[in-house]
Amino acid sequence: MPERTELPTPDRLLELISAMAGQPVLMLVDLVADRFVTGSPKRISREAPVLILRFESEILTPGGGANAVANVAARGGRPLTLGVVGDDESGRGLVSELWHRGITTEGIVVRTGHRTPTKTRILGGGKHSIKQQIVRYDIEQPLSLTAADRQRFETQLGRWSGAARVAVLSDYGYGAVEPGFLPAVRQVLQPGGAVLCDSRFRLAEFRGLDGASPNEEEAEALLGEALDDDDERLERGGRALRTRLGARFLLVTRGSRGMALCNEGSTAHLPVHGTDQVADVTGAGDTVVATLALAIAAGATVAEAVRLANEAAGIVVAKFGPATVSAAELLGNM
Numbered sequence: 001m002p003e004r005t006e007l008p009t010p011d012r013l014l015e016l017i018s019a020m021a022g023q024p025v026l027m028l029v030d031l032v033a034d035r036f037v038t039g040s041p042k043r044i045s046r047e048a049p050v051l052i053l054r055f056e057s058e059i060l061t062p063g064g065g066a067n068a069v070a071n072v073a074a075r076g077g078r079p080l081t082l083g084v085v086g087d088d089e090s091g092r093g094l095v096s097e098l099w100h101r102g103i104t105t106e107g108i109v110v111r112t113g114h115r116t117p118t119k120t121r122i123l124g125g126g127k128h129s130i131k132q133q134i135v136r137y138d139i140e141q142p143l144s145l146t147a148a149d150r151q152r153f154e155t156q157l158g159r160w161s162g163a164a165r166v167a168v169l170s171d172y173g174y175g176a177v178e179p180g181f182l183p184a185v186r187q188v189l190q191p192g193g194a195v196l197c198d199s200r201f202r203l204a205e206f207r208g209l210d211g212a213s214p215n216e217e218e219a220e221a222l223l224g225e226a227l228d229d230d231d232e233r234l235e236r237g238g239r240a241l242r243t244r245l246g247a248r249f250l251l252v253t254r255g256s257r258g259m260a261l262c263n264e265g266s267t268a269h270l271p272v273h274g275t276d277q278v279a280d281v282t283g284a285g286d287t288v289v290a291t292l293a294l295a296i297a298a299g300a301t302v303a304e305a306v307r308l309a310n311e312a313a314g315i316v317v318a319k320f321g322p323a324t325v326s327a328a329e330l331l332g333n334m
Contacts (some may be wrong), residue, residue: 019074019298029065030172031083033090065170073288074324086114143175170201238262
């Protein structure tokens with residue numbers, strides 16, 4: 001039978017947000033470090049026509065799949081994290097940042113000689129003005145899991161067997177999230193558990209999911225056609241993708257056009273929450289999949305979970321950089 005899709009009441013949503021606290025979520029993710037280096041304009045260089053900044057600050061925050069992990073923790077959930085970092089400054093800093101947020105790091109493999117995927121943004125601006133991004137450079141070293149890495153993941157999954165009813169696979173293409181892990185992840189979930197996936201480049205390889213949350217560009221790449229503003233084409237494409245993945249539901253995020261939930265027998269269109277004038281969409285997909293997972297773990301139907309994910313996305317795009325949404329912010333937005 002198709003799941004009921006009645007609009008959830010505000011009281012029900014408040015109940016679900018409160019129930020997120022303490023919910024464990026199993027998370028196999030590509031861990032990324034995001035660095036922000038900030039400075040104020042000093043002068044134009046005499047060596048080249050470039051701006052020289054006077055250094056002010058540098059921070060490291062969780063990015064990529066680590067941002068999804070941080071979002072689960074920010075709403076009071078308990079992320080059980082599997083991933084890989086290098087034994088470099090970014091890797092050590094990222095593990096430390098997660099630990100300081102109360103996130104268990106026992107499932108994180110530290111690979112000797114590997115360079116942790118790192119996105120460094122250089123921002124400049126006046127002392128009392130909003131800093132603007134000038135340039136970004138990425139460190140992206142290919143990673144192939146070894147037999148020992150896979151064994152360690154499977155051993156850790158065994159330790160967490162029965163602990164969670166929802167799992168998230170956050171695949172940014174950096175090598176830690178292999179489609180072959182899906183059966184092992186499902187096996188350690190509680191009976192009736194759900195596996196959700198957010199994959200940037202190879203969602204089609206994760207067949208047998210319960211839910212997936214591609215953005216519109218990713219959905220178009222899988223379908224081989226543009227969706228544009230054509231609702232009929234979106235609904236048809238959504239049904240085709242859901243069938244292709246063997247998924248129970250598909251949530252297509254569409255930026256300023258909101259979201260489309262392709263469920264069994266129906267497609268629901270959700271307008272963007274809040275304003276369609278966004279500050280930064282970086283990491284919005286991480287917020288969406290984290291909220292979906294936590295809400296389902298708390299007992300939400302898919303329709304209820306999507307409504308909360310839409311609310312959370314509307315909050316996070318008003319922030320700069322990979323950001324999180326707290327339970328208090330979500331509660332205050334109801």
